[in-house]
Amino acid sequence: SLSAKEKVIVKDFFAKVSSRSDEIGAEALARLIVVYPQTKSYFAHWKDLSPNGAPARKQGITVMGGLYEAVSKIDDMAGGLLTLSELHAFVLRVDPVNFKILSHCIMVVLSMLFAEEFTPQIHVAVDKFLALVALALSEKYR
């Protein structure tokens, strides 16, 4: 789990990059689709599946909204993300392995867009945070 200090680091970092949240989400989703094309199967109902198309961009922004919600519920993510977990498990049926893949894409984008600010200390805290979000979203699969 995250230490009190790591929670502060995560909160501060996400607050700091919030003005570029849409850009982070859109770029992470675009990379998910290009680098791991098998993930497109979940978005097969989109009319436009291109990495820089409107639906992918919108989905990237939506995922970031979920992440900011997770930040606000950082002390109880399993409880706070329960509805979202149920949606992914029972309705969308997303294989939990994909949460790790998306987390990886988000980390790459953060290091790309915030090369200076994304220090090893922030990197490790955000990495742990994303792993815990993935765990919370997978809660309902067990």
Ligand code: ZNH
């Ligand atoms: Zn998810 C949806 C979040 C991951 C797939 N998502 C969604 C939403 C949100 C989210 C918020 C919306 C909901 C409502 O509407 O209510 N996700 C999220 C997060 C994450 C995720 C936070 C992590 C980090 N997802 C994911 C993955 C996948 C997915 C990995 C696969 C690959 N999602 C999905 C889908 C959907 C969603 C498919 C639906 C969309 C449409 O329909 O378009």
